[in-house]
Amino acid sequence: MKSSLVPGLTAQVSVTVDDSLTVPAVSDAYPGFADMPRVFATGYMVAFAECAAMAVIAEHLDEGESSVGIDVNISHTAATAVGMTVTAHAELLEVDGKVLSFRVSLEDEAGPIGQGSHKRAVILRDRFDAGVAKRRDSAR
Structure with a gap:
């Protein structure tokens, strides 16, 4: 990580909700979703909040570094219809070693x-x- 990765950094990203981002589109592998309302899916909303956090840190990582989500606590308080634009905001609150904490909001x-x-x-x-490959191989 670069020394420029400090609390206070922010980013925002926007997306227009289409049918691919709705609850019925989540996955045929998950029973029950196909009959749900055609609105922005909570799972996609959470992933989009992660996208905003990734945008905050993108230019502050060194070659070969990436990041993975390790904790999410996000409320979904209103439905978004197809055709509306969602904007996700993220602010880096804390850098604790390799763990980065963010405040996120969506509208x-x-x-x-x-x-x-x-x-x-x-x-x-x-x-x-x-490590992922080793874990997979150990499960066989």
């Missing part, structure tokens, strides 16, 4: 839709991938 044109906290861990991608 659409009608107002707030969610907020909470998120933590990411900075990883060395090659080492992380090797």
